Amino acid sequence: MRTRLLDATKGRIDLFSEFLDLSRFPESEHVGRMSGYLSAKYADRRPDVVIALGEESARFISANRKNLADGARIIVAGFSRSTAEEMGLPSDVVGAFSEFHIVKTAEMARGLQPAARHLFIIGGSSEFDRSWLATARADLAAFSRDYETTYLEDLTIDEFTRRAAEFPSDSIVLALTIFKDRDGRNFVPREAVKQISETANAPIYGPYLTYIDYGVVGGSVVTFESLGKTVADLALDAIAGKPVSSRESPQTYVADARQLQRWGLSQKNLPPGAIQTFKEPTFWEQYWLATVTALAVITAQGTVIFGLLVERRRRRAAETESRLRLLEVVHLNQSATAGALSASIAHELNQPLGAIRSNAEAAAVILQSERPDLKLIEQILVDIQDDDQRAHDVISRMRGLLKKRGEIDWQEFDLNDVTTSAIRILHGEAARRGVVVSSNHAPRELPVRADKVHVQQVILNLATNAMDAMVDVVTAERRLMLETTLTRESKVELSISDTGSGIPDEQLASVFEPFYTTKPAGTGLGLSIARAIVETYGGKIWAANRPEGGAVFRIVLPLARSG
Amino acid sequence: MKQLEPVVHIIDDDQSFRTAVGRLLWASGFRVALYESGDQFLAQFPDCEHGCVLLDLGLPGLSGLELQDRLAEKAPLLPIVFLTGQGDIRASVRAMKAGAEDFLEKPAPREALLEAVERALHRCETRCREQDRIHGLRARLANLTPRELEVFGLIVRGKLNKQIAYALGTSERTVKAHRHNVMEKLGARSLAETVSIAERLGLVDATADPLRR
Numbered sequence: 001m002r003t004r005l006l007d008a009t010k011g012r013i014d015l016f017s018e019f020l021d022l023s024r025f026p027e028s029e030h031v032g033r034m035s036g037y038l039s040a041k042y043a044d045r046r047p048d049v050v051i052a053l054g055e056e057s058a059r060f061i062s063a064n065r066k067n068l069a070d071g072a073r074i075i076v077a078g079f080s081r082s083t084a085e086e087m088g089l090p091s092d093v094v095g096a097f098s099e100f101h102i103v104k105t106a107e108m109a110r111g112l113q114p115a116a117r118h119l120f121i122i123g124g125s126s127e128f129d130r131s132w133l134a135t136a137r138a139d140l141a142a143f144s145r146d147y148e149t150t151y152l153e154d155l156t157i158d159e160f161t162r163r164a165a166e167f168p169s170d171s172i173v174l175a176l177t178i179f180k181d182r183d184g185r186n187f188v189p190r191e192a193v194k195q196i197s198e199t200a201n202a203p204i205y206g207p208y209l210t211y212i213d214y215g216v217v218g219g220s221v222v223t224f225e226s227l228g229k230t231v232a233d234l235a236l237d238a239i240a241g242k243p244v245s246s247r248e249s250p251q252t253y254v255a256d257a258r259q260l261q262r263w264g265l266s267q268k269n270l271p272p273g274a275i276q277t278f279k280e281p282t283f284w285e286q287y288w289l290a291t292v293t294a295l296a297v298i299t300a301q302g303t304v305i306f307g308l309l310v311e312r313r314r315r316r317a318a319e320t321e322s323r324l325r326l327l328e329v330v331h332l333n334q335s336a337t338a339g340a341l342s343a344s345i346a347h348e349l350n351q352p353l354g355a356i357r358s359n360a361e362a363a364a365v366i367l368q369s370e371r372p373d374l375k376l377i378e379q380i381l382v383d384i385q386d387d388d389q390r391a392h393d394v395i396s397r398m399r400g401l402l403k404k405r406g407e408i409d410w411q412e413f414d415l416n417d418v419t420t421s422a423i424r425i426l427h428g429e430a431a432r433r434g435v436v437v438s439s440n441h442a443p444r445e446l447p448v449r450a451d452k453v454h455v456q457q458v459i460l461n462l463a464t465n466a467m468d469a470m471v472d473v474v475t476a477e478r479r480l481m482l483e484t485t486l487t488r489e490s491k492v493e494l495s496i497s498d499t500g501s502g503i504p505d506e507q508l509a510s511v512f513e514p515f516y517t518t519k520p521a522g523t524g525l526g527l528s529i530a531r532a533i534v535e536t537y538g539g540k541i542w543a544a545n546r547p548e549g550g551a552v553f554r555i556v557l558p559l560a561r562s563g
Numbered sequence: 564m565k566q567l568e569p570v571v572h573i574i575d576d577d578q579s580f581r582t583a584v585g586r587l588l589w590a591s592g593f594r595v596a597l598y599e600s601g602d603q604f605l606a607q608f609p610d611c612e613h614g615c616v617l618l619d620l621g622l623p624g625l626s627g628l629e630l631q632d633r634l635a636e637k638a639p640l641l642p643i644v645f646l647t648g649q650g651d652i653r654a655s656v657r658a659m660k661a662g663a664e665d666f667l668e669k670p671a672p673r674e675a676l677l678e679a680v681e682r683a684l685h686r687c688e689t690r691c692r693e694q695d696r697i698h699g700l701r702a703r704l705a706n707l708t709p710r711e712l713e714v715f716g717l718i719v720r721g722k723l724n725k726q727i728a729y730a731l732g733t734s735e736r737t738v739k740a741h742r743h744n745v746m747e748k749l750g751a752r753s754l755a756e757t758v759s760i761a762e763r764l765g766l767v768d769a770t771a772d773p774l775r776r
Contacts, residue, residue: 347621347669351577354646354670358583361673365590380586387579431576432621 031060039067049238051231053078055087062089073238077231081246082135094238095246096230100207102136102174104220106143108253108274109172109205112217112265118171119147120163122196122204124178124187125154132176140174147172157181157192164200171202175216190214203263209254212277217263218255223275226250326532327405330454333529337460338401344428348394352387359384397425400453401460408451408536412560415446415455415484415492422459423482426467434475435467439482446484446492447560450537455557458533458541461526462496462553469500469551490559497552502545511543530555569684570614574598574630575646576622580669584617584646584676591677601625605633613691615664615683620647620654628654631661640690642683646671700764706748714741718754719761 050072052058058076077096084095123133178192190210197204197215209221230249237244253274359380366372430437470478479499487493512531534541539557546552571593575581585595598604620627642664665679717727728735751757
C-alpha cells in the first residue's frame with residue numbers, strides 16, 4: 001500500500017503509521033490517551049486521508065475524527081461490509097472491504113480433497129468469533145450438506161488441539177477465528193490455528209492470508225497486495241478529490257506448497273490462478289513473510305494501522321500561506337506604487353479640483369455683474385460636473401490600485417481592459433516624466449482568469465520599471481509601448497517595451513530574483529512580485545532586449561476560454 | 564509707445580483647467596489668451612505686448628522651465644507666474660532663480676491668483692516703462708561726441724574738472740564746456756542726475772547691465 005501510494009504520487013505524500021493496539025488494550029483510558037496523543041502529535045499536520053485498518057481503528061477514527069483529522073477522508077479496510085454496517089460508521093466513510101468468503105475457501109478444499117467426507121469448522125468464543133461462526137453456518141448451509149459437518153466451538157485451546165488430533169483423515173477443516181477460547185484466553189487467531197494444525201490429522205484451510213505459514217493449506221484470501229492496492233486506489237482518488245465509494249478487495253486463492261506436500265494434495269487440483277507460497281525459497285518469499293507479518297498486524301490481530309496522508313494538506317496549507325503572503329506582498333507593492341505615483345496622482349486630482357474652483361469663482365464673479373451671461377453660467381456648471389467626475393475617476397482608480405485582498409478575487413476579464421486601466425493610472429506619471437505611452441491591443445477579447453488588481457499591478461511594475469530605465473534617454477526618445485496579442489499556442493501575451501538602455505545579457509535571468517535591483521532607490525521586489533503573481537495564475541514572465549534597443553518584458557497567461 | 568490693455572497668457576495642457584482659469588480672469592476684468600502648449604504659445608505670441616504668463620510647470624512636451632528659458636530671450640519683460648500641482652521644490656527654486664514672478668500651487672484660490680496676476684502685470688508695466696526710459700537715454704547718449712563721452716565717463720566716476728583736464732591733456736575750461744554739453748544733451752540738471760543716468764545705462768559698473776537682464 002505504501003509503495004503504491006508513494007509511487008502513484010511520486011512521493012508527494014507523507015505517510016504516517018500508528019499502531020493503536022486497541023485489541024489488547026481496549027480500555028477507554030487507553031483509547032482516550034491514544035486519541036489525545038495522536039491529536040497532539042498531528043496537530044500541525046492534519047491528515048487529508050486516514051486509512052483505518054481493522055475494526056477497532058475504524059471505530060477509533062470515527063469517534064475521534066474531529067480531534068485527529070477534521071475534514072479528512074476516512075477509508076476503512078480489513079473487514080467486511082456487513083461488519084461495517086453493524087459498526088454504524090459515519091456515512092462519508094468509505095471502505096476497502098474484505099469479504100471473507102468461507103465458501104470459496106471451502107470450495108478450494110473440496111477441489112483439493114475430492115474424497116473428503118467430513119467437514120469441521122473451527123471458531124473461538126469471542127463475540128467476533130461467534131458472529132463469524134453464525135455467518136459461516138449460514139454461508140455453508142448448502143456446502144455442508146455433502147459432508148458430515150461438525151462445528152467446533154466453545155472449546156478451550158487444549159480441547160481444540162485434542163479434537164484436531166482425532167480428525168478423520170478424509171476431513172476438510174475450516175478455521176475461522178479464535179480471538180478467545182472458552183476459558184477467556186486471548187489469542188492472535190493465527191497462533192491458535194498454528195497450535196491446532198500441529199496436532200491436526202487433516203488439512204486446515206482458512207480465509208486469511210495470515211494463516212499461511214501457520215499450518216494451514218490455504219484459502220480464498222484477500223492478499224496484502226490486493227488489499228493494499230484497493231486501499232491505495234481509494235486513498236489516491238480521495239487525495240485527487242474524486243468521488244469515492246466503498247469497494248471490495250479482490251480475492252485470490254493462496255496455497256502453501258509445503259502443506260500441499262504434507263497432506264499429499266495435488267497442486268493441479270488448485271483452482272485456476274491460485275498462488276502457491278513457499279514453493280521454493282526465493283527472495284520474494286522472504287519478502288512475503290515480512291508482508292504476512294505486517295498484514296497479521298493489520299487484520300488477524302485486529303490491530304490497527306493508521307495511515308495519515310498529510311502532504312497534500314500540508315501543501316494546501318503551504319499554498320494558502322504562500323498565497324496570503326503573496327497577497328500581503330502585492331499589497332505592499334501596490335502601496336509602494338501608489339506612493340511612487342503620488343506626485344502624478346496629486347497632479348491629476350489637482351487639475352479637476354483647480355478647474356472646479358476657478359469655474360465656481362468665475363461663476364460667482366459673473367453673477368455679480370449687471371447682466372450676467374447665463375449661457376456661460378450654464379456651461380460652467382456642466383464643466384464643473386465633468387471635472388467632478390474626472391476627480392472621482394482618479395480616486396476610484398486609486399482605490400482599485402490600493403485595494404487590499406484577503407483572498408484572491410478570481411474573475412474573468414479582458415487583458416486589454418486591464419492594460420487600458422493601467423495606462424490610465426500611469427498616464428500622469430508618464431507625462432510628468434516626458435514618456436510617450438503607446439498601446440497596441442489585440443483586435444479580439446483576451447479573457448484571462450485571475451485577480452484583476454494583481455495583473456494590473458504586474459503591468460504597473462513593468463511599466464514603471466520601463467520608465468525608470470529611460471531616465472537617461474533624451475525626452476523625445478522616451479517611449480513606452482504596451483502590446484497585447486494572442487499567441488499561436490492560444491495564450492494571452494502582453495509585452496511592455498521601452499527605449500532605455502536594455503538589460504545586460506548576463507543579467508536577463510536574474511532580474512526576477514528578489515532584491516535584484518540596479519536602481520539606487522529600488523527595492524528589487526517589483527519584478528519578483530510580478531513573477532510571483534504571473535506564476536500564481538499559471539503564466540510565465542521573461543525579459544529580453546529588443547534588437548532596436550531597449551528592453552522588452554513579456555508575460556504570458558493562459559486563455560480563460562476559447563471563444 | 565503703444566499702451567494696449569495687457570493680456571494674461573494662460574498655458575496649460577489641461578483644457579478644462581485653462582478654460583476655467585481663463586473664465587475667472589476674464590470675469591475679473593482681464594484680457595486672456597489660452598494655449599495648450601509652450602510651442603503653441605511661442606508660435607502665436609505677439610511681440611511687444613504687455614501682459615504676463617500663467618504657466619503650468621508640468622507641461623508635457625516643452626516643459627514649463629524650458630519655456631521660461633526660451634521666453635527669457637524672446638520676451639524678457641514678460642513676467643511668469645508658475646502654477647503647479649506638484650509642490651516640486653527643486654523645480655520651484657529653479658523657476659524662481661530664473662526670474663519667475665510668482666509661484667502658485669494648484670488649485671489656487673481666486674484672491675491669490677488675481678493678486679499674483681496683478682502684481683505680474685504691474686511688474687510688466689514697470690519693466691516696460693524702465694525699458695522705454697533706457698531706450699530714450701540710449702538715444703541721448705548717442706548724441707554725445709567721443710570726447711564728450713570720455714568726459715561723461717570720468718564725471719560719473721567723481722573726477723574733478725582739473726583731474727579730467729589732466730587725464731585728457733586739455734584745459735580745465737574745455738572740460739567745463741564738455742561737461743555742460745554732456746549734461747544738456749542727456750537732460751540732466753545736476754551731477755547726481757548725471758550719475759544716475761550713467762548707472763541706469765550700465766556705464767558705472769560694467770557687471771550690472773540693466774539693458775540685458
